[in-house]
Amino acid sequence: MTTPIATEEVLLPYEWPGSYFIGEEEIENVTKVLLARSPYRYYGHDLQHFADKVEDFYRKRLGRKYATLVNSGTGALSVAMAAADVGPGDEVLMPGYFWVACVSAVVRAGGIPRLVEIDDTFTMDPDDLERKISPRTKAVLLVHMSGACGDVERIVEICRKHSVLLIEDTAQANGASFRGKPLGSFGDMAIYSFQYNKNVTAGEGGLVVCDKDELGNRVFAYHDVGYARNAAGRVDPHGPVQSWGQCVHMSELSAALLYAQVQKLDLITGTMRARNQRLYAGLSKIPGAKPRRIIDPAGDSGPFVIMTWPSGEICAKMVELTRAAGVRPGPDGIGNIRMTDWGMHIYYHNISLVEKHGVNSAGRPWSDPLNEWARDISYAKGALPRMDDLIERSNLITVPPQLSEQTCDRIIEIFHEAAAKVGLK
Ligand SMILES: Cc1ncc(COP(=O)(O)O)c(C=O)c1O
Structure with missing residues (x-):
């Protein structure tokens, strides 16, 4: 298993789907x-x-x-x-x-x-x-x-x-x-x-x-x-x-x-959905990782992937390691974040x-x-304890239509490498 290393490479295009x-x-x-x-x-x-x-x-x-x-x-x-x-x-x-x-x-x-x-x-x-x-x-x-x-x-x-x-x-x-x-x-x-x-x-x-x-x-x-x-x-x-x-x-x-x-609209959402499903399929194979429950995946418009981890600590570490390895956008983008940091x-x-x-x-x-x-x-x-727990343990990845299949596969690889590092087996 390779060790994720800090990289200058930025894998995620900016979100802003329609702009492309x-x-x-x-x-x-x-x-x-x-x-x-x-x-x-x-x-x-x-x-x-x-x-x-x-x-x-x-x-x-x-x-x-x-x-x-x-x-x-x-x-x-x-x-x-x-x-x-x-x-x-x-x-x-x-x-x-x-x-x-x-x-x-x-x-x-x-x-x-x-x-x-x-x-x-x-x-x-x-x-x-x-x-x-x-x-x-x-x-x-x-x-x-x-x-x-x-x-x-x-x-x-x-x-x-x-x-x-x-x-x-x-x-x-x-x-x-x-x-x-x-x-x-x-x-x-x-x-x-x-x-x-x-x-x-x-x-x-x-x-x-x-x-x-x-x-x-x-x-x-x-x-x-x-x-x-x-x-x-x-x-x-x-x-x-x-x-x-x-x-x-x-x-x-x-x-x-x-x-x-x-x-x-259908071209943009169809492209994002295909990438989103590829990411879900690969990331769901990580032991302990749980994808967002989508009741009807064919109806997902596709701009985000959400994964839930066994603990908040593991989630924070996964985000830190995967961002360092390139799963992030340029400085103005959202990209790959722990959901508790998802602003307003x-x-x-x-x-x-x-x-x-x-x-x-x-x-x-x-x-x-x-x-x-x-x-x-x-x-x-504390007003919504179930939500509080979920978003401490979950990260969100933006899935712009410009994300290629190859980059999706590289992102999956990086998450698997990070999971091994944090001891998910
Ligand atoms: C769920 C939701 N509702 C409403 C809005 C408001 O839209 P606008 O930014 O066009 O005012 C947003 C925008 O981010 C949103 O995400």
Whole structure:
């Protein structure tokens, strides 16, 4: 067995999957918008309708009635919370493995985020969800983390049983599915992100999808100025909603780039999935190493591999040795990390949440009398013991589409060498 040695070699390309596919089509589409001098999506000299085309793409792909583009996944979450009527007195249940925007969308709406355990799928544990649903639960935010889902069918069933609105956060799992049905088509609403790290990118961007007219009309109004628009793209104050909008549209420039990217979604996720499965097959042969439980591997969109080790100490050592041997990206990338270090994706790293910072100097939503019941909820490390244990013992590897089969095999070899060094037999 060879000994891993520190190397200057960097084996992992940067994550940012869609960026590698920005080419002729993206340039052509964006150029069309510029030549038409029509970068605003609702009207212009010679509107190219790229935003409409992307929305159509997702409506068809997901079998949804409504799709509304916005300027980020964070914007999409805020619009979804407003459409779901989340406010003071309400709680929104979500897993403790998330992204900071999942919490901030609820807090800014005036509601209270309530954390649910994850299981070995690294997504929401349905048993803990069922235990925690209460009469205050306005919505469940099911976050499909790291490219794939958990037991989404059971979670749908629990939400239906309790008549609670289900919102899917599909930001990290664009193009993923469960038993042939696309993620983003299970809940009452779903959101997407097209930020640079995501499976396809517009640089920045997001989407909200749903089926019910009431939700669709509200999503439109909140993503805009609070009202509907007429066929000419002008604000219609006499439409079905009169409210307060967030004006978080996507511009035609971003939509033009995104329209070219979504044509490549299956190519990008298919390539990542193939590499991801090769890595899982090789890494799972290490004694004591356990791969993330993926219920439907064919539906994994592929951008990450998660492996769990017998102890936190072993996990830390494995990451240290394999990074030293080259399983890392360039200085700005994530690459190969112990999950407890995965920044704002881990509930207890969110200082504003742990210390319950308010959105204003009055301390809202925590100080709101309607949220008095939430005073003793803790968000500090220890709030979710099962998740805490899992992420101490697990490492996450990014799997960009540029990762070659040969590099996957070299990564597997390096992990086997490191395992021998730490005494895994
Ligand atoms: C799970 C999840 N939800 C929401 C978002 C927010 O998306 P954006 O960065 O486009 O605001 C992200 C982005 O990282 C995410 O990972």
